[in-house]
Amino acid sequence: MISPGFFSFFNSQRALFTAQTAMNTVSHNISNANTPGYSKQRVEMEAHFAYSAPLLNARQESGQIGQGVTITEINRSRDVFLDASIRQENSILGTNVNLRNVLQQLEGILNEPSTGGINGTIQNLFEAAQELSLNPESTAVRTEFLQQGIDLITVFQQQGQQLQDLRRNLVGEPGIAGSFGVSQLAINVQDINDKLETIAQLNREILAITTTGATPNDLFDQRDLMLDELSQLVDIDVTATASNQINVEVAGQLMVRGVTQLDSLEVVENTGVIDVAFPVPDNDPSLVRTVTGGVTINNLIQDGAVRGILTAGGNGTTTTTVRGVLGDLDTLLTEIATQVNALQATGRDINGNLSPAPIFDLPVGAGLDLFRYQINPTVLADPNLVAAAINDPAATGPPAGFAGPGDGRNALLMGQLRDGAFAGLGNTGFVEYFNGVVANLGIDTRSFENRSDAQESLTTSLDLRRQSISGVNVEEELIDMIRFQRAFEAASKVVQVFDEIVQNIINIQ
Known part of the structure; x- marks a missing residue:
């Protein structure tokens, strides 16, 4: 028994498509080498299932015949534990x-x-x-x-x-109309709301794409960048769920659950009414609270730009x-x-x-x-x-x-x-x-200058570690481009040889 005659052609065809996809991915990496938040992507390959499969009615050969290469996925280089550390330090x-x-x-x-x-x-x-x-x-x-x-x-x-x-x-300042809406606190809180809304929207887009079996790596990067920026404003907890969705908590309050933004934040004047469950300082001019839940979170915010603003503008009596x-x-x-x-x-x-x-x-x-x-x-x-x-x-x-x-x-x-x-x-x-x-x-x-310098050094160090994992090294990408180009040329040569063989067979008189 002889093997099907077009194995070489189809193997080379798969090799061409795989090499072309790999070169496109390398080109995508190089194009985004300076894009904030971008993670380098890699084409994962494996051998296509062999011929023939071990069935009772299968043809008996001396061994299985390979059917070339196939792409399993295009993934991105990312360390989720390092991401969590960076956000905490942010x-x-x-x-x-x-x-x-x-x-x-x-x-x-x-x-x-x-x-x-x-x-x-x-x-x-x-x-x-x-x-x-x-x-x-x-x-x-x-x-x-x-x-x-x-x-x-x-x-x-x-x-x-x-x-x-x-x-x-x-x-x-209490008693000054409009002062709360234009304060740095209000501006940062609005920034938080905008980022929460963007994260929920990205969750929706990611869900729509993943249900088709595709992997939306660029959307993952955009969402991670939003989380990084959000962590600079306030301390957050991020939980991964099914279908590549995430839940986001701000100061212990669930704000985003998958595709839904459950709540947002607002800044209001402190009228002196103290929330029994979550007491706040009497003398804080402004209260940060959830719009839907109505929970005041001044004392629940542990870190971030909002914490710094609340501390500096709050009721403390020290020189800070x-x-x-x-x-x-x-x-x-x-x-x-x-x-x-x-x-x-x-x-x-x-x-x-x-x-x-x-x-x-x-x-x-x-x-x-x-x-x-x-x-x-x-x-x-x-x-x-x-x-x-x-x-x-x-x-x-x-x-x-x-x-x-x-x-x-x-x-x-x-x-x-x-x-x-x-x-x-x-x-x-x-x-x-x-x-x-x-x-x-x-x-x-x-x-605080020393603390800031030390913390900036720490976050820079962590970011460099992340760049070593996720960042694009243009020199490495160029080497990969040459490697995949050679693979493409080799597969093209096989197709060319097969075409010549077929032409010779057709031209036999």
Whole structure:
């Protein structure tokens, strides 16, 4: 028995198609060498089933005859465990980078480039008080002292407003219409929603293709890229299911289940209503919650850019938060005002009157005291009300206890406040307290800069490992192209020889 005569032709035909598919795949790899998220693809080949099959009625040959090559699948090079590690580290990086960026902005606001900063205006106020102690009868000197108080309040409020603006930009501000929708938090949350929607859409497209038996490698790459980008924004959990589908959880909340986006996120103003099941900080200006489930997830978000924004703009009182630095400035200005007013209340004005109006005035209102302090308009209108003189029981006046308009001893006590230490500031002085705030801020900034650098190095290292697995090496692809080209040429040669044989047979007379 002889074998079917066209085996060589069909074997070569399969070889041609296989080599052509392999070259197309190599060309696809080279074309996408610089495409973000692309994974190199490989054509998996195996020997076609042999002839003849071992059946009872099969032809009996000395052995099975091979029928060439066939393609089993075109797969992509990917390590799912490495992907999971990269996404976890991406989330941590997102937290650190956002906190670093905010801290650097805080440093820029509190930076003291000249005497016009907080330290400089504190010094100027108490130097003016000392000058007043030497010239208590001078209206010009009294006016200058009050002007230095105005300058001090102005600088505090200017820097406070910059901090307030920064916080509003991060998370919005209660009572300011529209501030939540344009905050960085809202922008990042919208980005999360867009990516969740894209992932659900990709799941639908992948399902439609896989049901035909094909493998949508490029769609897998697009979905993995979306997951990588999503992990930079918030911590996620990804679960693979049947038919190459995935489920995605954000902060423990199931957001995408296969082809369906179950929920999305929104940013709303914190009205003070606390979710019993998931309590949130009372003072967080913004709440991140699920739209359908209505679950507040501020405290459930562990990492990612959103976590960094929530921390920096949230209710914390350390120098890693805007609110913490604002609170420090508020504490400092309040202590200065309290100490100056205390001396003002015990002294005598230029006419010997006891307990004149306070120098620092705090109108009743909402919000931080920092933004409501002012120099008392009554004192500002009449600088003679500044109590430069002390209440001296030994002085005969008139009035009794008043040593005369030339007494500047109370103003001297005001000037000496500069070098005092106060319980309200942790037993430190005004300048020392502010320098401590700046120093702590610098320490926190350097810490998060170092953390960010270390985390960036780690994620870069992991990405390089992934590139070694999934990335396209153009030199390797060119070698494969030559290899498959040679296979194609060899198969073509067999077809050519077979064609010549057939032509010779046909031409036999």
